[in-house]
Amino acid sequence: MPSEQKYTGPMERIDANRWRIPKSYKPGMLVDGIIYADDRLIEAITSDKSPEQVANVACLPGIVRASLAMPDIHWGYGFCIGGVAATDPEQGGVISPGGVGYDINCGVRLIRTNLVYKDVRDEIGKLVNTLFDTVPCGVGKGGVIKFSKADLRKLMNDGSAYVVKRGYGWDSDVEATEAHGRIDGADPETLSDTALDRGKDQCGTLGSGNHFLEVQVVEKVDDPKVAAAMGLIEGNITVMIHSGSRGLGYQVCEDALKELQHVPGKYGISLPDKQLVCAPVHSYEGQKYLKAMRAAANFAWCNRQIMTHLAREAFHDVFGVPAERLGMNLVYDVAHNIAKMEPYDVDGKTCQLCVHRKGATRAFPAGHPELPERYRHIGQPVLVPGDMGRASYVLVGLQGSMEQTFGSSCHGAGRRMSRGAAIRASKGRNIKRELAERGIVARARGRTGLEEEQPDAYKDVVQVVDVLHNAGISRRVAKLRPVGVIKG
Template structure:
């Protein structure tokens, strides 16, 4: 790849505009030498293709965890001018608002370790997981419309959570510009039975402990310290989000032809942001995002109940507050500086996380002095990171950073090389108790199938687009 990419500095590589004739801006990839060697050629094609879309600003970006995806690469970020740019389902993905939530406790690793097997078993029993898993809540079509438009407020109104939870969720757990009438009945029917379930694949729930603190000042603001036990939830919008994406991809292909948009790849089907088609997709996508936040809220409620059941201590006394909840797959209207001027943009983050710095009004007031929390999950046997947003990210990446480790092995290849039995045994030898809904998922999602999370965290930290606060390691894992 070095013969194609231009090295700007140790961790920044540029894909020149002349790589592809239709490119309107260069590509920019955040990688070290090792990740450049591992980079799939298809990722460069996707970065270049995104750079060809109308209205794109500054760069087509790829984070250190980038790998091949649908339309955009996973780990891709692109911002489009609101007046002459486009919105694309391929820039959001099928799992709308797949995201991560981090919950604190006032417990230490030493206090939790004797209960870890019982905790994991109770969580596994209380939180449905796996492919096609169904939640414990039975909704009517009218009720799911309320979920899609009210988000986490619906959950709290119905007794699933604490009023203060909304303060520590991106968008307060509800994007107001959502219209359930623009979501198909088939999408709603897929979502009806799945609300409050973990799902499958790379989705997980982990009990973790803080292994190392890098920034005492920010850690204190976030309420974390060494050896503290935290709970991480990684889930999304399930079948509902997938169906919304599938429905609107077909719709957007027609829109692209209607508006004369030349697509370098049909997977980048799109429409002008302010067109009827663009507005309809945006409002439907927001419904998917609200569903995902509600989904994680219900899981949070059952996490708290599970800890109460096992430890015989109320969740309030365990101080099980949400540290933060961030979206990975979403397109959002934001204002950023481009060429020295503030512009209204539609920022697509596909397998990428918001990284808003200090002073931003869109983050909780408690965190304004240090920037928003960023949750960078690893996978089972590896570490995860809590980081904070920066001014550099606001200047360089439209307030964006990486979202996790990023795959290096396909699921099919991982299963050929590893067995779930040996992965389970290896994890337990490391002191990690794991339960999974299906036998194959542990092999599919083994740590070896992913990039080194420490490398990803180091790169974004060294560039300055998000900074390390602490590293967490798992002691209990539930995989879908």
């Protein structure tokens, strides 16, 4: 990374897992920036300008407590990836589309199975090929299920339940999805025709970039009781799907950023970065974006729901046993690019805050009323994809998340290499073969997909989850090892 792209501002250690950028660092900062990292991770984090973005977010009106970043933080646009910011609408707090990102409700879901590794070991090539052919992925690849614009509007209003009702899933899937796969307050009428055009044949498609579908094996269980409640058993096979709201969501963000260009000036808000454009939550402009964002979020849950259905069909085809008998239940589905109104205690008073999670996962603790009944006694599953060669993690939310991070944890390992650097590092290597040598069968639609997403391009997810485990934000439950990878 060239030196001019390094962060050179202040970084004060708070404790073994946290670092502070004091609000005195730059004019306009209303609160401190706090980054969750240990000694090893902070070095990588300061090698790009993501801490500068943490400081910029601290300038947003109405921000409460601190501008936060999880240990998988890396350089984004406007907000860093891995950023969490809560604003108080009653104190002029804003909503910023950049704090959600283009891929609204990009998220992860995990499906468990009764299959054990030896059941799939000899079939893994066939399974990966069948999944690759069944779940549309890659640039310009449309979905197998088409929706009219009228259907799309219903889908965005009703969320996951709409596609389940049409046969693409089970009722229990809805129960195991964050917010039951539907955020209240969506208004599909606020979306542009362009957004609907982009979305009409993309529901049920994976996309490309870092989106993936993985077949995994539960390699290690750290918390047997909690893992059992989630249906996770050592040696069993799981399926993880990472995707979001596709072109529809990108267009909602694009439209909002354009419409909001002059809005900060209208409300007397001065910003350090154009990509941070925002509007007061209570303003007409803020409400319009929130209604559209919620519609796109509901679309994303439908997208992952349809892919779940397609993955179950692929397993049925390969193993000749219906998905129900394979026990392919949804463990959980979490959003990691979203803004939600959530109640938090601020100075002894309960306030409804607008919590932006840009590459951060909700991590509610046991007892939280928003959790499904089956998880209320253990806490929310937190799904943390790592990289395609090493591991992913299932964690569980802890009370510390409510006290420190507005109920948030990390969303992945976080990139440590740019795409270009990853391609350069792949010269003379065959990533597909390297993965095969580790027992992982991988297929990618894009020519450079495996190179750009190679394991070395990411931080070690173990280091990332350890920081949040040690900070009391989320606890390790199970480690998942990839055995089959589909990339767009």
